[in-house]
Amino acid sequence: MKVLFILSIIIPVGLLTSFRLTGILEGPITISETITLETIRWEFQRPDNATATYINDVVEASYNNDGLTANPRIYILYYVDRPYGSYFDSLRMVFSINSTIINQDGFIESVYVVLNKDQLCQIDWKETAFHFENLSLVERVEGYKSSTKAYVGLTGANHSDSVYFSSEISWDLLTPNNQSHQIRVAYELTYYSGTAYKKIIQPFELVIVGSEKK
Amino acid sequence: MSKLGLARRKAHASLLVSVLLLSGLLVFPASAASSWSKPRPSSYTPYYETIGNSKSDSIASIGMGVQIWDYVERPEGYLDVLTLRISASVNTREGIQYTWGSLSFNWYTVSNPTGITGDDAGVWLSLPFPVLYYGVEYTKVWVCSNGFLSFDWPSTSPTPQTIPNENKPNSTVAPFWRDLNPAAGGSITYGYVGLSRYGPLFVISWNGVRNKNNGVEQTFQVVIRSPVSGGYGYYHNWIIFQYQSITKDYQTTVGIEDQVGDKGKSYDYNQLSNRTALVLAYTDAAGYDTVGYRLEQLKIRITKSDGYARLDFQETSIGGYNVLLKSTDDGQRDFYTSAIEYAGGLLVAALIEGPVAGIIYGGLLVLGHGAAASLSAGLSEPQFQVDDATEYENEANVTAPAKTEQYYLTGPNPFDSTLTAIVEWLFLDPNNMGHDLTITAEASYKDLSYGYYYTISTSTTLNMYISSGDGGGGGCPYVFTWDGSKYLLDNNVLPASESSDGTDVTDFYMLQQMLAQRVDGTYSILLSEFENEHDFFDHIQLLAVDYPSNVNVAVSPYGEILTYTNPSPPVSVIDDNNRNVKSLLNSIDGNYYEGPNGSYITLNFGDLDVSQGAKLIVRSDQYEEKSPVCVQTMNRAGEWQTIATIHTRTYWSTDIIDMSKHLPDARGNLKVRLYFVSNDKIDFVGLDTSPQATIHIQEGQLVSAIHSTEGDVTTKLLYSDQTHAQLVPGQEIKPTFTLPSQTMEARNYIIKVEGHYYTITT
Numbered sequence: 001m002k003v004l005f006i007l008s009i010i011i012p013v014g015l016l017t018s019f020r021l022t023g024i025l026e027g028p029i030t031i032s033e034t035i036t037l038e039t040i041r042w043e044f045q046r047p048d049n050a051t052a053t054y055i056n057d058v059v060e061a062s063y064n065n066d067g068l069t070a071n072p073r074i075y076i077l078y079y080v081d082r083p084y085g086s087y088f089d090s091l092r093m094v095f096s097i098n099s100t101i102i103n104q105d106g107f108i109e110s111v112y113v114v115l116n117k118d119q120l121c122q123i124d125w126k127e128t129a130f131h132f133e134n135l136s137l138v139e140r141v142e143g144y145k146s147s148t149k150a151y152v153g154l155t156g157a158n159h160s161d162s163v164y165f166s167s168e169i170s171w172d173l174l175t176p177n178n179q180s181h182q183i184r185v186a187y188e189l190t191y192y193s194g195t196a197y198k199k200i201i202q203p204f205e206l207v208i209v210g211s212e213k214k
Numbered sequence: 215m216s217k218l219g220l221a222r223r224k225a226h227a228s229l230l231v232s233v234l235l236l237s238g239l240l241v242f243p244a245s246a247a248s249s250w251s252k253p254r255p256s257s258y259t260p261y262y263e264t265i266g267n268s269k270s271d272s273i274a275s276i277g278m279g280v281q282i283w284d285y286v287e288r289p290e291g292y293l294d295v296l297t298l299r300i301s302a303s304v305n306t307r308e309g310i311q312y313t314w315g316s317l318s319f320n321w322y323t324v325s326n327p328t329g330i331t332g333d334d335a336g337v338w339l340s341l342p343f344p345v346l347y348y349g350v351e352y353t354k355v356w357v358c359s360n361g362f363l364s365f366d367w368p369s370t371s372p373t374p375q376t377i378p379n380e381n382k383p384n385s386t387v388a389p390f391w392r393d394l395n396p397a398a399g400g401s402i403t404y405g406y407v408g409l410s411r412y413g414p415l416f417v418i419s420w421n422g423v424r425n426k427n428n429g430v431e432q433t434f435q436v437v438i439r440s441p442v443s444g445g446y447g448y449y450h451n452w453i454i455f456q457y458q459s460i461t462k463d464y465q466t467t468v469g470i471e472d473q474v475g476d477k478g479k480s481y482d483y484n485q486l487s488n489r490t491a492l493v494l495a496y497t498d499a500a501g502y503d504t505v506g507y508r509l510e511q512l513k514i515r516i517t518k519s520d521g522y523a524r525l526d527f528q529e530t531s532i533g534g535y536n537v538l539l540k541s542t543d544d545g546q547r548d549f550y551t552s553a554i555e556y557a558g559g560l561l562v563a564a565l566i567e568g569p570v571a572g573i574i575y576g577g578l579l580v581l582g583h584g585a586a587a588s589l590s591a592g593l594s595e596p597q598f599q600v601d602d603a604t605e606y607e608n609e610a611n612v613t614a615p616a617k618t619e620q621y622y623l624t625g626p627n628p629f630d631s632t633l634t635a636i637v638e639w640l641f642l643d644p645n646n647m648g649h650d651l652t653i654t655a656e657a658s659y660k661d662l663s664y665g666y667y668y669t670i671s672t673s674t675t676l677n678m679y680i681s682s683g684d685g686g687g688g689g690c691p692y693v694f695t696w697d698g699s700k701y702l703l704d705n706n707v708l709p710a711s712e713s714s715d716g717t718d719v720t721d722f723y724m725l726q727q728m729l730a731q732r733v734d735g736t737y738s739i740l741l742s743e744f745e746n747e748h749d750f751f752d753h754i755q756l757l758a759v760d761y762p763s764n765v766n767v768a769v770s771p772y773g774e775i776l777t778y779t780n781p782s783p784p785v786s787v788i789d790d791n792n793r794n795v796k797s798l799l800n801s802i803d804g805n806y807y808e809g810p811n812g813s814y815i816t817l818n819f820g821d822l823d824v825s826q827g828a829k830l831i832v833r834s835d836q837y838e839e840k841s842p843v844c845v846q847t848m849n850r851a852g853e854w855q856t857i858a859t860i861h862t863r864t865y866w867s868t869d870i871i872d873m874s875k876h877l878p879d880a881r882g883n884l885k886v887r888l889y890f891v892s893n894d895k896i897d898f899v900g901l902d903t904s905p906q907a908t909i910h911i912q913e914g915q916l917v918s919a920i921h922s923t924e925g926d927v928t929t930k931l932l933y934s935d936q937t938h939a940q941l942v943p944g945q946e947i948k949p950t951f952t953l954p955s956q957t958m959e960a961r962n963y964i965i966k967v968e969g970h971y972y973t974i975t976t
Contacts, residue, residue, distance in 0.1 A: 142529045
């Protein structure tokens, strides 16, 4: 009876300890260092031409430090100008990030892409155009007109040392063409360097300047 | 699709049949399109076009509009995309009820002349405020000299109809419908009364207007109360009848009737007395948990034809009202306003373009901007179930449970609902494939008395085809109609040429798309060859068919132009595997029977009285093969004999066959067999027993026909003389006609084309 009592304590505690050690059961992590990189800005004159304007810009950053390589990118595809009122204009983009860590025992913990917006636009993630490798989608929040934020959150799978994510989005402008808009995009990548959890934040600022034509 | 069971239909069966048919007539054969087809562009193409469809059963109506935004040809590596906005609107009209009440008599004197001075005359009047009537918002009303109003039908009928009555006019408000004659004396006036105990009023008075038969004067008025502002906002206006001085010497109808004439409130005119007032006030029959009908959910369902496309709903643009919401956040209010207004507008747009001058709604909820703004107040982020479709999935849908918003005065149970969503149709192929889409709006509702669930749905179809090469299927040449701003693809012509071995055939086709008069008074169509045929046109005629608004017209494959009213669906349809497939054929709804080559279906029309007429109405479509459907009846020897041949077309079309010499058949039955020579689709078959109505057929004068490369080919098309104008792929001809003025209430157009084509082989 006494043995059973002792085993009833030792076995769960042992399992808990081994799960934590093997990563099966995650505990809260402590981020030892957060690095916010310089904001990269992209600006675009809002068209007023009732057609699609193909842009084909790439706004990108490259981070290489502490054994971590990260390449967050924003592909600016095209802008569609539609009649104001019954329709809305859209800027189509693809957000992507490629990241690898080469340190012994290092892995990618999570990737968040967070967009801060005004309340005269919408951000819509294109679900059928989601691609990710060695990541699991845990959160996807659309940017409704009434909200100021949209984001996706992904966690690393199997302590992988290399991850990839991309998604297409539609940035819908619910205003006349003379109105300006901007969104602030932050790629937040948390990784385990082999000795500690760290986070890098790469901000982007995307600005659409209202056309002068009314 | 719905998990909700379809259950007993109580005592509505006969009414259901007639309303189903009536609802079909709302969009058919009117020119509003329920399908859309365009060649796949190779560059950005804005469309901004709208298609729609609707359906009613005895309880509910559902309508859907699809706004086609634009096509974006995207760079290598990205999928091309066509953006659509879809709005669905449903209501259980059974939930909209008026009840009689009494008021103290208080005559309102109004002096603006309506201008009605003749016998059997009428006029449209603008309303000083929006009037919500049986779920539909109106801004104008028709006033008839014979003591009634109609919100939809400019009728001058002197013969009072019983209420309810599906015969036109519907949407009637009849304070005293009898044969009156203003030409013999009296006046009909109207006016706005700003101050009254009931708030602002709109008043129409018959002042001493005389009975046509004995000259006795009648004085009465109808009063429409302004919507009450504040509180719960917007609701159905009161309607008040007041009788100053009337006599009970002739048959008279007193009451109101809804848009399809299947419900209303009548009052025994023998109970009327002078200096009395009646009021009709709206009540929400669905406002009690144990009676009426409650909407349960509204769904937009999209199915695609192939694995080379995706469907992606834009979740930030899904909205609606009377659908379940999750918070009190009203950040999307502007969007909802436009979505609600848009949904209503689409229904009008889809239905208004018919040959009837008025607006036909079929009981659908149609709202203007004011109501939309009111309805959208306080709405919040939606909580819907959304499923996209990858290339491996056939269906995408958005589903919303119904829930009452606080805008009606009473009732926890929703009886109307709107759902709207933007969806992207993405193409994976490199512009070498056609794609098809079927969009269905589907609602379920519950009979609160018995606990049964029902569903109602309506569909539209979209097609993007490859405009050259072998990818398109279908048939050529095609006819397009000028709608006032552009040419709309209507259908293919000369389908019988497929088996004519190079000799000319004659094709009669009733145009389904809108044909608008041009600024110079002419009418223009376009004949185009964009596939792989060589076309020869000998003679082209445009016929205008004028007809009364209470009938419909169609043309037989042999050129007979026949009228019909309410074709009855068969009581049974048995296919060659002994299955009853009636449910696929009994309404015009996009649910069709697919008849493979060599198969047949036998239709039994029961014991209809065909003494006055027997006309078979068939709505059909083809697959890629181009062979006819044979219409057969049984002879004395018990053998099926072909009595007519229907050449199906690329898009849905309607044929009518005069069966009066063939039905009842030799055995006294009303049985018809459709025999399929190739794969064809049949959406509806009905037998109409109404007598042929008087119609007026006028031939247009061909004034020009301009060939895209050869110039003027008018003389080649003027006569049936074996002098052909020709088209090869990429070419087109624009024939232009003048037409005499319309002589009756409604008008449709038929083209008669003589010619042939052959497929170019390399």
